[in-house]
Amino acid sequence: AFDSIDLTNTRTSSFTVRDSQSGLTFRRVRDGEKALVYSVFGGEITVTLNLYGGGLNWLKTWFDDGEWWTIEDNALEFRRKWFEEKATLFYDMIQSLAQTYNTVYSSSGTTVLDKDRNTIGDAAYTIINRHKDTGLGVTAGTPLLMFCDLSQKNRVEQALNPSRTLAVSGVGINYNITPIYTSYLDWIYVNDDGATKWTGDAGAAKPLGYMCIPGRKNKIGNRMDLTLMAETDILAFAETVAGWGRYGAYMNETQWQRTSSIA
Numbered sequence: 001a002f003d004s005i006d007l008t009n010t011r012t013s014s015f016t017v018r019d020s021q022s023g024l025t026f027r028r029v030r031d032g033e034k035a036l037v038y039s040v041f042g043g044e045i046t047v048t049l050n051l052y053g054g055g056l057n058w059l060k061t062w063f064d065d066g067e068w069w070t071i072e073d074n075a076l077e078f079r080r081k082w083f084e085e086k087a088t089l090f091y092d093m094i095q096s097l098a099q100t101y102n103t104v105y106s107s108s109g110t111t112v113l114d115k116d117r118n119t120i121g122d123a124a125y126t127i128i129n130r131h132k133d134t135g136l137g138v139t140a141g142t143p144l145l146m147f148c149d150l151s152q153k154n155r156v157e158q159a160l161n162p163s164r165t166l167a168v169s170g171v172g173i174n175y176n177i178t179p180i181y182t183s184y185l186d187w188i189y190v191n192d193d194g195a196t197k198w199t200g201d202a203g204a205a206k207p208l209g210y211m212c213i214p215g216r217k218n219k220i221g222n223r224m225d226l227t228l229m230a231e232t233d234i235l236a237f238a239e240t241v242a243g244w245g246r247y248g249a250y251m252n253e254t255q256w257q258r259t260s261s262i263a
Contacts, residue, residue: 001145001212002090002220002249007049015221017250018044049223049248054081057238078243082226086247090220091184093251094147094210097258105260116159116208116261117173120146123211123257124175130254136216144177148209149185152261156181156208179209208259217252 005015056078062070103126106118124144131138148156156179162172212218223246230241 001094001147001214002218002251003215005219005221007221007223008225010223012049012223014046014048014248015219016044016046017217017219017252045250047219047221047248047250049221049246051244051246052085053242053244054085055240055242057233057236057240059236059238060232061237063239078228078241079226082243082245087184090249091147091182093249094256095185097210097251097256098253101253101256102258103260105262112155113158116155119208119259119261120156120159120177120211121173121175123259124173124177127211127213127255127257128175131213136213138213138216141176142213144175144211145214146177146179146209146211146259147185148179148181149206150181150183152206152208153179153181155261159208177211185210206261208261211257211259213255216255218250218255220247220249222247 007015056074058071058074061067103119103123106115106122108118109115127144128138128140128142146156160173160177160179224244226243226245228241228243230239232238233240
C-alpha cells in the first residue's frame with residue numbers, strides 16, 4: 001500500500017510529501033501560439049524518521065554449550081518482532097482513517113451477499129471517482145487493495161467471487177480488487193461526533209475492510225534498516241543485543257475508504 005523511499009545512504013532526519021496540484025490542462029495550440037504554463041499550488045507535509053529499538057540478553061551458556069538452535073530461534077524472533085511491531089504501527093495508522101472516508105453499508109439487495117457486494121462496489125467507485133483529474137493516474141482499471149480482518153474473510157471472499165455473485169443475483173464487482181487478510185486490525189470505530197470506540201463497545205462493528213489505491217502519495221521512508229549491536233553484560237553472563245531502526249510514513253487519506261459491514 002505504501003511506496004518505499006530508500007534513505008539509508010542519506011543524512012536526512014525527515015522527508016517531504018508535497019500535496020500539490022497544477023491545474024494543468026491540454027488544449028490545441030495553433031501555429032504561432034505558445035502552450036499555456038500553469039502554476040503549481042498546494043502544501044507539503046514533513047514526515048519525521050523516528051528511531052525504534054529493543055534489546056534482548058543472550059546467555060553466554062548457550063554459546064558455551066553449543067545450543068545453536070536456541071541462538072537461531074532467538075535471532076529469528078528478534079527479526080520477526082521487528083517486522084510485527086512495524087506492521088502494528090502501520091495498521092494503527094490505517095485504522096485512524098477519518099469518518100469522512102466511510103462507505104455506509106448498502107441497503108440495496110435482498111441478501112447479505114448482495115449488500116456486501118454493493119458496499120464494496122460503492123467504495124471502489126467512490127475512491128476512484130474522487131481521484132479523476134488529480135494526475136495520479138487512477139482509472140476504472142486501477143488495482144485496489146482491501147485490508148480485511150480474518151473474521152470477515154468468508155464474506156469478502158464471496159462478495160469478490162464473480163461465479164458466486166453472478167449465480168445468486170446475476171451481478172458482479174467489476175473492479176480490480178485484491179483482498180489482504182490480516183490479524184493486525186483491532187478495529188477502531190469512529191462515531192459521527194469523532195469519539196472513538198473499540199470493538200465490543202456499544203455501536204462498534206467490524207468494517208468489511210479498508211480499501212486503498214496503493215502507492216502514489218502513500219509513502220514510507222526507510223532511514224536505517226534493522227541494525228543489531230551487541231556488548232557483553234558481565235553481571236548477567238550474557239551478550240546484550242539491541243536492535244535499532246529508523247523510519248517514518250505518510251498515509252494520504254484520500255486514497256483510502258472504509259467499508260461498513262452493517263447498516
